[in-house]
Amino acid sequence: MVKLLVADDEQKICRLLESFFVERGFNVMLAHDGKEAISCIRNERPHLVFLDLHMPGLNGLDVLKEAHLVDETIKIIIITAIEDEETIRKAKLLGATDYVIKPFSLEYLKEEVLAKVSTSLYEDLRTSNEKLKRSLDDLRQVTRGLVSAFSMVISKIDPHYTHEHVSRSVEYAAKIIAKLRQRGMLFNGMSDEVLLAGILLHDVGKIFTPKEILFKPGPLSDEEWKIMRQHPVDGAEILEQIAGLKEMAKIVRYHQEAYDGSGYPDGLKGEEI
Numbered sequence: 001m002v003k004l005l006v007a008d009d010e011q012k013i014c015r016l017l018e019s020f021f022v023e024r025g026f027n028v029m030l031a032h033d034g035k036e037a038i039s040c041i042r043n044e045r046p047h048l049v050f051l052d053l054h055m056p057g058l059n060g061l062d063v064l065k066e067a068h069l070v071d072e073t074i075k076i077i078i079i080t081a082i083e084d085e086e087t088i089r090k091a092k093l094l095g096a097t098d099y100v101i102k103p104f105s106l107e108y109l110k111e112e113v114l115a116k117v118s119t120s121l122y123e124d125l126r127t128s129n130e131k132l133k134r135s136l137d138d139l140r141q142v143t144r145g146l147v148s149a150f151s152m153v154i155s156k157i158d159p160h161y162t163h164e165h166v167s168r169s170v171e172y173a174a175k176i177i178a179k180l181r182q183r184g185m186l187f188n189g190m191s192d193e194v195l196l197a198g199i200l201l202h203d204v205g206k207i208f209t210p211k212e213i214l215f216k217p218g219p220l221s222d223e224e225w226k227i228m229r230q231h232p233v234d235g236a237e238i239l240e241q242i243a244g245l246k247e248m249a250k251i252v253r254y255h256q257e258a259y260d261g262s263g264y265p266d267g268l269k270g271e272e273i
């Protein structure tokens, strides 16, 4: 909603502008002297100010100067009773957007407001979009940092087998994903980056697998296999703790399932996976 501030010591002018603009859907704030006007600009950030130059305390020119220090995009329309060329010249030098001489037409003022505020709203939108983009970039950096930290943990567990195995898995997966995308597979809306990060981290649950089982040279006993089969669930539980990695947790949980149902932990089959 467009925010207007009417700064005028004449109660009549304030009430007139307030009722006219409120009826037309604007959010209108009032200030009866310079100090009030400045504090409203600082706290409420109006898009446009109707500013009377002759007010008690801080006068309109001081308010103009101060207002632009607080918000350089603010639009200020001077309302003046006298056509004093010198004062108007000074006001424009201090950044006044425009001026109107009393008595004025309310319809004309409305057109002025709409014309001036649309640029200001566009700038607001652009600034918010830029801020949002920066936050998303920051978040992406954090996610990538977490993925690479976990990947480092995996490579520390067993630099000879697990790390090499992981790099190969990612390489093959990238090729398979590209082929399946060509055939129109959407992977439930997951991006390649998320899919490959999930594959990169697929064995993260091996952090909890005892080393004597992980590195046992001979075949595993039934009891040892039971423990080994726990690693997809453990890995998924680790990643589920982090909001940005939840999608990857699904890949980790189901990476040992097999199309014919012989995999683990849930023995899912075909399309169920």
Ligand SMILES: [Fe+2]
Binding pocket: 202, 203, 231, 255, 256
């Ligand atoms: Fe695995």
